[in-house]
Amino acid sequence: MLSSTTLHDPALAARLKRRRSRKLISAAIGVLLAVAGVGTWLATRTHIVDLGNEQQLSESGLLQQWKDGAVLVMIRHAERCDSAPGPCLDDPTGITVAGSEAAGRVGQGLRQLGLAGADVYSSPKLRTRQTSHFLLGQDAATQDWLETCDKQFADEALARKRSGHNLVLVTHNGCIDHFARQQRVAGGERESGYASALFVSVNGEGKARILGRMNEPDWQRVLASSGK
Structure with missing residues (x-):
């Protein structure tokens, strides 16, 4: 004034x-x-596409990348028995009965994509070992680094990706989160649901690019619609 x-x-x-x-x-x-x-x-943030959407699945290039053996997929273990109301499969440190059924459905989806020549590893935790068993119908080889879930996880994972061979890792939300952090995914998009799969394309130089995430309920519907 x-x-x-x-x-x-x-x-x-x-x-x-x-x-x-x-x-x-x-x-x-x-x-x-x-x-x-x-x-x-x-x-500059990486956004995770929903591969449960047929159009986004097609645009991601996942199906061709998988045929080329250029994919690393990280699958979170199925529903934990100690944090769910449903009956346990057996051991309370493992997964629920519903979780084992969900893992079986994801396994059917993986077999539709094709597991010939793929390398599959699991965290040694019981919940991941049980999940991998229902994914594959048999036990997977375990590796300790798949339960460590520290900032070295992404480098460990990429170091094990062989050219021409898809790599399937059954692991934990914290490990997948570390990988997503390195790929500059925003915090609100890094959470992985039970038995969900994060698909990553890895080129010949070992450079990773996130293709998207598929949640457990979407596998059969999406792969059927895509002609797989």
Whole structure:
């Protein structure tokens, strides 16, 4: 608010007006820079596509990448017995009966894609070993690093991807989260549901690109519609 002195001093009033204008312009520029910064940050994030959508599955290139043996897929173990109301399969540190059935359905989907020549490893935890058993109909080889779930997980996984051979890893949400972090996936998209699968394309130089995620209920419907 201008004082009576300022009102009678046109030069002072003009200077105050210019000062306010500069402050408003500076504030507007600050807001624009902040918005641009957020936009740039969002643009650099990797978004996980829902492969349960037929169109997104087709556009992802997963089916061809799988035929080429260029895919790394990380599957979270099925429903834990110690955090679900349903009956346990047997040991309370393992998975539920419903979880074993879900793992069996995912296994059918994997067999539709084709497991010939694929390398399959499981975390040594009981819940992952049980899950891999129902996925494959037999036990998978276990590796300790698949339960460590630290920042080295992504490098460990990519180091085991052989050219021309798909790699199937039965592991834990924390491990998949570490991999997604390295691929710059936003926090709200990193959570993996029970028996869900995160598919990653790995090129000849070992560079990874996330293709998308398929949740357990979508496997049979989507693969049937795609002609697999």
